[in-house]
Amino acid sequence: MDDPEEYPEAQAEKDPDNQRKEVHYSLANSLLATMLNHPSGKRAKPLDEFRVEILNWLEGDRNITAREIYRRLSERIGDVSERSVRRYVAELKESASGNGSSATTVAASATSPSETFQEQPNPEWPSTPADQTELPSPLPDGNHDLSNPGYFLNRELTWLNFNFRVLREAEDPRNPLMERVKFLAIVSSNLDEFFMKRIGGLKQQVGAGVRKLTVDGRTPEQQIHECVDLVRLLEERKRRVFKEIKLLLQQEDIYVCNFKELEEPDKEYLRDYYFENIYPLVTPQATDPAHPFPFVSNLSLNLLVSLRYPDDEESHDSLARVKVPIGAGIPRFFKLPERNVFVPMEGVIANNLDLLFPGMEVNSCATFRVTRNANTESDEDTADDLLSLIESELRQRKFAPIVRLEVQNSMDPHHRGMLAAELGLDEHDDVHEVEGMLGMRDLMELMSVGGASLRDKPHHSVDHPELQTDRNIFHIIRDNGPILLHHPYEAFATSVERFLREASRDPKVRAIKMCLYRTSSDTKVINYLIDAARNGKQVAVVVELKARFDEAANIRWANRMEEAGIHVTYGVVGLKTHCKVILVVRQDYDGLKRYAHIGTGNYHAGTARLYSDLGMLTCDRNIGKDLTELLNYLTTGFKPKRNFAKLLPAPKVAKPALLEKIQREIEHARAGQKAHILFKMNALEDSVITRALYKASQAGVRVELIIRDTCRLRPGIPGLSENARVISVVGRFLEHTRIYHFHNNGKEEFYLGSADCMSRNLNSRVEVLAPIEEPHLTREVALFLEAQLQDRRNAWEMRPDGSYFQWQPEGDQPAKGSQELMIDFYGRRNREVTRLKRRRTRGFKTR
Numbered sequence: 149m150d151d152p153e154e155y156p157e158a159q160a161e162k163d164p165d166n167q168r169k170e171v172h173y174s175l176a177n178s179l180l181a182t183m184l185n186h187p188s189g190k191r192a193k194p195l196d197e198f199r200v201e202i203l204n205w206l207e208g209d210r211n212i213t214a215r216e217i218y219r220r221l222s223e224r225i226g227d228v229s230e231r232s233v234r235r236y237v238a239e240l241k242e243s244a245s246g247n248g249s250s251a252t253t254v255a256a257s258a259t260s261p262s263e264t265f266q267e268q269p270n271p272e273w274p275s276t277p278a279d280q281t282e283l284p285s286p287l288p289d290g291n292h293d294l295s296n297p298g299y300f301l302n303r304e305l306t307w308l309n310f311n312f313r314v315l316r317e318a319e320d321p322r323n324p325l326m327e328r329v330k331f332l333a334i335v336s337s338n339l340d341e342f343f344m345k346r347i348g349g350l351k352q353q354v355g356a357g358v359r360k361l362t363v364d365g366r367t368p369e370q371q372i373h374e375c376v377d378l379v380r381l382l383e384e385r386k387r388r389v390f391k392e393i394k395l396l397l398q399q400e401d402i403y404v405c406n407f408k409e410l411e412e413p414d415k416e417y418l419r420d421y422y423f424e425n426i427y428p429l430v431t432p433q434a435t436d437p438a439h440p441f442p443f444v445s446n447l448s449l450n451l452l453v454s455l456r457y458p459d460d461e462e463s464h465d466s467l468a469r470v471k472v473p474i475g476a477g478i479p480r481f482f483k484l485p486e487r488n489v490f491v492p493m494e495g496v497i498a499n500n501l502d503l504l505f506p507g508m509e510v511n512s513c514a515t516f517r518v519t520r521n522a523n524t525e526s527d528e529d530t531a532d533d534l535l536s537l538i539e540s541e542l543r544q545r546k547f548a549p550i551v552r553l554e555v556q557n558s559m560d561p562h563h564r565g566m567l568a569a570e571l572g573l574d575e576h577d578d579v580h581e582v583e584g585m586l587g588m589r590d591l592m593e594l595m596s597v598g599g600a601s602l603r604d605k606p607h608h609s610v611d612h613p614e615l616q617t618d619r620n621i622f623h624i625i626r627d628n629g630p631i632l633l634h635h636p637y638e639a640f641a642t643s644v645e646r647f648l649r650e651a652s653r654d655p656k657v658r659a660i661k662m663c664l665y666r667t668s669s670d671t672k673v674i675n676y677l678i679d680a681a682r683n684g685k686q687v688a689v690v691v692e693l694k695a696r697f698d699e700a701a702n703i704r705w706a707n708r709m710e711e712a713g714i715h716v717t718y719g720v721v722g723l724k725t726h727c728k729v730i731l732v733v734r735q736d737y738d739g740l741k742r743y744a745h746i747g748t749g750n751y752h753a754g755t756a757r758l759y760s761d762l763g764m765l766t767c768d769r770n771i772g773k774d775l776t777e778l779l780n781y782l783t784t785g786f787k788p789k790r791n792f793a794k795l796l797p798a799p800k801v802a803k804p805a806l807l808e809k810i811q812r813e814i815e816h817a818r819a820g821q822k823a824h825i826l827f828k829m830n831a832l833e834d835s836v837i838t839r840a841l842y843k844a845s846q847a848g849v850r851v852e853l854i855i856r857d858t859c860r861l862r863p864g865i866p867g868l869s870e871n872a873r874v875i876s877v878v879g880r881f882l883e884h885t886r887i888y889h890f891h892n893n894g895k896e897e898f899y900l901g902s903a904d905c906m907s908r909n910l911n912s913r914v915e916v917l918a919p920i921e922e923p924h925l926t927r928e929v930a931l932f933l934e935a936q937l938q939d940r941r942n943a944w945e946m947r948p949d950g951s952y953f954q955w956q957p958e959g960d961q962p963a964k965g966s967q968e969l970m971i972d973f974y975g976r977r978n979r980e981v982t983r984l985k986r987r988r989t990r991g992f993k994t995r
Contacts, residue, residue, distance in 0.1 A: 195228065198221060198224070202221075202240060205217060214238075269945070269953040273953050276313060276951050276953075277309065277312065277378065277381065278947070279950030279951075281297075283862070283949065284296045297361070297362075297363065297366075298365070299842070299865075300363045300838065300862075301364060301860050301861070302371065303362070303831075304342075304346050304371050304375050305374060305375065306857065307346070308375060308382065309857075310856065310857035310876065310878075311339065313878045314335050316954065317878060318331040318335065318386075319389050324604055325598070325602045326602040326603045327604055328389075328393055329397075329594055330591075332393065332591055333592040335588075336589040336591070337592075339382070341522075344446070344522035347552070348523045348549075349521075350368045350375075351368075351549070352521070354369050372577070386588070387583055390585070391584075400602065404594075406492075407496055408499065418496050419496070419500050422500060423500075423503060426473060426493065427503060432505065434467070434468045435467045435468065435469065441469075441570040444571070446519065447517065447518075447519060448471055449480075449494055450515065450517065451472065452468075452469060452567060453467065453512070454466070454512040454513070454560070458509045465511055472494045472497060473493075474493060480590035481594070490594065490597075492585065494515050512559075514563070516559070517554045517586045518552065519551055519553075521549050521551050550573060551578070552580060553567065553571060553573050553579045554587075555581055556581075556582060556586065557581040559581075564579060607971060609635070609757070610638055613981040615642055616981070616982075616985075620650065621650045622654065622656075622732075622741075630765065630766040632762065632928055633762065634760075634762055634932070635759065635760070635762075636759065636881060637970050637971060641753070644673075644747070644751065644763060645672050645673065647730065647732070648677065652680035652683060652685070656735045657685055657732055658685060658733045660677065660680050660685060662690070662731070663725055663727050663730075665726055665750050666702075666751075666755075671752055671753040671754075674708065677709060677714060678708070682713075687713075687715065688783060689709055689715070690725050690783065692719060719782055720782060721785065722912070723799065724913045724914070725913070725914045726902050726903070726914060727778075727901075728747040729744065729778070730751075731779060741767055742769070742773070743765070744772055744775055746771070747902070748887075748902060755882075759881060759884040760885050762887070762929070768794070777791075778792075778914075782914060795917065796901070798914065799915075803836070803911070805917075806905075810840045810844050812890070813891065813892070814843060817844070817848040817849045818847055821893050823847075824852075825844060826853075826887075827852075827853050827854070828854040828883075828887040829854075829887075829903075830855070830883070831855065831856070831904045832853060833905065834907045834909075842872075844871075845869045846869075848871060850871055851872040852875070853875065854883075854933065855874060856883045856884075857876070858906075859874055862946075862948050864947065873937075873945065874946035875936065876943070876946070877966060878942055878944065885900070886900065886902065886903060887900055887929060887933065888900075888917060889930075898920040898930075900929075902915045902916055903917060932970065935966040935969045935970065936966045939955065939966040940955040941966075943965075
């Protein structure tokens with residue numbers, strides 16, 4: 149017998165949709181008002197005296213700006229700031245607009261973000277280095293030549309600039325101490341990856357004789373030199389921060405010590421512990437004519453030891469390499485019993501070398517570390533088996549050329565030169581002297597130390613209000629419409645994983661199709677797909693084998709799924725499959741219906757707790773049809789003309805569509821209509837998109853960009869980009885969401901998706917942008933964007949010279965960052981929905 153819930157008219161009771169939306173609108177307006185008053189939470193009292201006058205101005209001239217109102221009142225309001233006037237005007241607009249039900253209401257009620265922070269930044273506020281390229285001058289006719297490289301910032305240098313902003317989180321005393329340690333480790337890990345991927349790729353170009361200039365006018369060799377100079381500056385600042393943090397840790401009775409700093413009993417304890425637990429794993433390797441210099445693995449920590457026989461004046465010093473055996477479950481730091489005293493393993497080994505070299509005299513010992521190139525991609529077109537090709541690339545990566553050598557600054561200069569020569573490196577350009585600890589990424593091991601006050605308040609994701617029921621998830625989506633998910637504020641397990649779990653078990657589900665770019669060992673996604681196949685459903689998964697640094701894991705997942713009978717394909721030759729989509733085909737009461745999840749983040753349970761991402765569950769007919777076309781393309785590689793009704797897939801559709809929509813905003817601005825573009829993404833690197841945004845700003849379009857790291861566009865250039873603003877938000881969660889918003893003369897459009905505005909994403913990857921159309925969902929997205937644009941805790945703003953400054957709260961008032969506001973918002977919404985459910989339950993009477 150059919151499930152009665154399959155027939156909408158047979159449902160005994162459904163959630164009151166209007167009431168649900170009204171609750172959402174009310175909370176959204178409340179949070180918006182909080183943001184507009186942010187950070188002080190108090191508006192200037194004298195302005196109430198002019199309330200009627202201001203309202204009359206607003207009613208009489210809808211185009212009047214807050215700046216003009218401030219000018220008219222400036223002689224009568226004393227010390228009240230222009231920003232306070234802007235906030236007050238925004239409140240009046242919000243009050244006048246009511247709750248509303250569209251994203252347009254949010255845009256109309258909020259202070260224009262580009263007007264919000266017009267005051268000049270305080271010179272004492274934190275800032276990052278500027279790009280050294282001289283800003284071009286306008287042409288004699290006043291126009292700007294957008295072919296001039298000076299208008300474009302360099303991709304690599306702007307990514308390093310992002311790491312200065314991350315390092316500021318380690319410096320910032322407002323952050324709990326262990327969170328500062330975490331950010332220090334993150335910067336170190338980021339730099340390792342930068343050398344493996346970016347510097348490695350540039351060195352390959354130099355080796356191949358590439359002289360082609362980038363859009364910013366640099367050769368590969370110039371980029372390497374400028375990057376290395378900036379890295380040395382960043383490393384020096386990182387070392388200063390580490391010294392400061394070590395002193396602060398000592399005040400909490402947490403010590404990161406050198407072996408020599410310990411008392412004798414502690415030295416004896418560590419010597420004994422090392423001898424019993426680590427010593428058997430250590431293999432010293434001599435270097436002499438009979439023993440060539442040994443292979444040094446990527447990111448391994450090593451000791452270079454100079455030795456000689458005692459009482460033999462004629463013998464020459466010998467060199468030996470000792471690999472520190474960390475990893476594979478062996479921690480970097482030894483902890484003394486019953487105390488938070490941590491000693492790096494390399495120091496314990498270095499001070500007990502008599503165990504490794506009995507009877508020898510140790511002249512010197514210094515630590516070194518190498519970074520190898522991770523760019524080992526081969527030509528797919530000539531590969532008979534893509535799986536074998538990727539496995540071969542992984543083997544090549546292990547033996548790839550070294551691109552960086554880090555040495556302890558105490559290393560003998562002669563030994564440093566010898567080591568560089570043995571490894572085939574330029575001693576001046578490729579060798580980095582380090583004072584103190586190498587490989588600070590391992591500081592992440594300390595994150596569990598100390599009390600709760602040393603870390604951020606624990607964050608627990610809430611369940612989405614519409615998913616707080618045992619009803620079949622497909623009935624919920626079908627009856628209530630699309631559901632917007634915002635991770636990590638809302639739980640991944642009870643939304644995305646639940647979607648797959650129920651699909652795997654629902655007898656009416658016929659097929660599941662999915663794209664998998666990255667996942668994690670603790671994600672249940674793979675298990676649910678295997679369960680679905682065992683339950684007789686058609687399951688097809690497109691696995692991206694070339695997801696950088698996850699290739700080995702993806703090969704394992706692919707093999708496991710194939711063994712379970714899942715149809716596994718590896719995408720299209722020459723293109724990475726980067727989109728994040730799931731399509732479920734279900735036999736509903738009225739025929740086959742397609743249900744989908746489209747997201748900005750990977751199907752990875754770990755990053756879903758740490759990255760800020762959006763996703764959408766929907767059964768929109770056109771989106772389902774579009775996904776069917778896309779997945780058929782990915783599983784066959786055939787390229788007939790495919791028409792898409794709503795989705796904007798790359799590489800064929802997304803970029804032309806974005807350019808067309810930018811041009812449409814330009815035409816609106818030229819017609820005297822309101823025009824606004826707001827993009828949130830990880831990176832803006834594509835030069836064609838960048839030029840289009842410059843032209844939009846020139847035409848009078850308000851261009852607001854919330855970009856996490858790489859950004860080529862310079863904002864604030866008179867006559868070119870004075871209507872453009874670039875913001876970067878750095879906080880406890882990694883910003884990973886991609887949103888594209890166009891005002892479109894009031895017919896606003898919002899898209900979420902997997903693609904950044906990078907040439908590789910738009911031209912050589914399979915990506916998907918999907919429209920968000922429901923008014924209550926677009927309102928939620930608009931609110932999120934507004935919170936980031938007005939953030940005075942975690943937001944950085946770019947100057948025309950490419951440097952960033954961090955916005956600070958006014959006066960002594962503390963400020964909540966946009967991420968904290970989102971935690972508050974979703975928590976409050978969850979509590980309000982729970983309260984309404986309880987009240988509704990109490991309202992039922994039994995007979």
